[in-house]
């Protein structure tokens with residue numbers, strides 16, 4: 001059962017948990033529904049029917065958006081270690097370090113715990129930043145992070161809060177007003193995949209490895225930034241040392257394919273109100289897809305990653321140039337060319353219903369064969385996927401393109 005009482009309609013509910021945080025009677029708990037997404041569950045005994053949750057819910061009363069970005073940049077951390085640990089160019093970690101160093105800020109973001117749950121946590125030391133680095137491609141539990149944020153703000157602390165746009169929308173509706181000492185970061189968001197499928201995927205990998213998995217990195221970059229590489233380990237914390245027991249990129253790993261093929265996204269993601277150039281946070285971060293490197297400084301970008309960075313408010317814009325980020329000024333038109341989620345949500349596949357009805361009867365391997373199979377690879381794609389940029393790769397790519405032309409594959 002998704003919920004016993006609705007705060008908003010189920011297809012619009014983003015799972016942001018603003019309702020659970022605002023309820024003074026602690027009557028709302030976020031629980032997993034059938035497909036593995038979090039929904040509010042109201043305890044009718046505790047509920048006094050005050051209506052606060054409904055008014056606060058951003059699906060009922062959308063949060064006001066900022067104007068078009070003031071600053072648009074591609075960029076990356078000047079520190080290679082920071083950049084390699086991050087999903088794209090490491091902009092998040094540099095922004096967070098700056099706020100901790102200069103404003104003694106509390107930073108909220110998403111960490112993976114040992115049960116492989118993505119959870120919103122706060123940190124106050126640069127040494128702990130690694131926990132928040134890297135995308136976790138499942139929806140995080142907000143817990144009481146909005147209440148904690150209010151607690152810190154009321155005591156005059158600086159807070160940097162990061163999350164999906166709907167979570168930033170949830171935070172802002174919960175807080176009701178702007179705070180000078182609050183800075184927010186949202187991501188350009190493809191949508192969040194089902195936790196149920198993630199759990200079954202982990203069991204599937206555990207079956208292959210013959211032991212438990214306690215550690216996962218969704219965007220490992222030893223070879224490539226562009227092909228999404230998942231890496232897992234038995235012991236927690238090992239992946240930060242670049243040691244993996246299993247790794248698989250888009251062409252090997254079923255979860256990444258499942259995520260990018262869209263049948264497993266949360267229903268609200270197909271009608272997301274945040275897929276716009278007008279944003280809900282002070283900073284917006286994403287991958288700068290389609291980056292065309294043409295200088296010496298760009299030579300490693302395919303492996304190390306490039307961030308898209310928007311400054312959406314004057315206060316965020318005034319600080320960005322002081323951070324340890326190699327910035328290049330870009331235009332909004334350039335950003336729009338490569339990031340569809342700035343214009344419209346991903347369309348719900350016409351096969352979504354069929355997929356979920358299969359999911360209730362087939363086992364995970366059968367699902368992988370039928371739904372998450374790997375499409376045929378062009379030789380040139382395989383070369384880009386397997387080899388790091390080098391002279392050898394350039395030569396191989398030339399031959400591959402020639403072959404594909406002769407075979408009329410391109």
Ligand SMILES: Cc1cc2nc3c(=O)[nH]c(=O)nc-3n(C[C@H](O)[C@H](O)[C@H](O)COP(=O)(O)OP(=O)(O)OC[C@H]3O[C@@H](n4cnc5c(N)ncnc54)[C@H](O)[C@@H]3O)c2cc1C
Pocket residue numbers: 085086087088089090091092093108109110118132133134135136137138139140162163164185187188189190191192193285286287288289307308339341
């Ligand atoms: C579910 C999801 C979908 C995304 N979809 C797109 C997309 O369609 N296009 C695109 O260009 N970029 C997308 N991104 C953003 C991208 O993957 C990077 O997170 C972003 O570029 C920031 O990278 P970074 O190198 O600056 O920092 P990183 O260190 O990689 O970023 C970490 C930041 O992401 C936050 N974060 C991590 N996991 C989650 C989560 N589950 N929920 C909320 N916040 C989280 C952390 O709190 C932290 O702020 C998505 C991210 C997520 C989590």
Ligand code: SF4
Pocket residue numbers: 007008012013014015016017018019020039040056057058059060170
């Ligand atoms: S506040 Fe968020 S979690 Fe609660 S009903 Fe609205 S969208 Fe769903």
Ligand code: SF4
Pocket residue numbers: 022023024025026027028042046047048049050051052053054
């Ligand atoms: S109506 Fe009021 S008491 Fe009931 S769940 Fe909503 S906020 Fe809580």
Ligand code: SF4
Pocket residue numbers: 014164165166167189190191192266268269270272273274
């Ligand atoms: S696509 Fe929209 S609704 Fe879905 S998780 Fe992202 S911001 Fe939230």
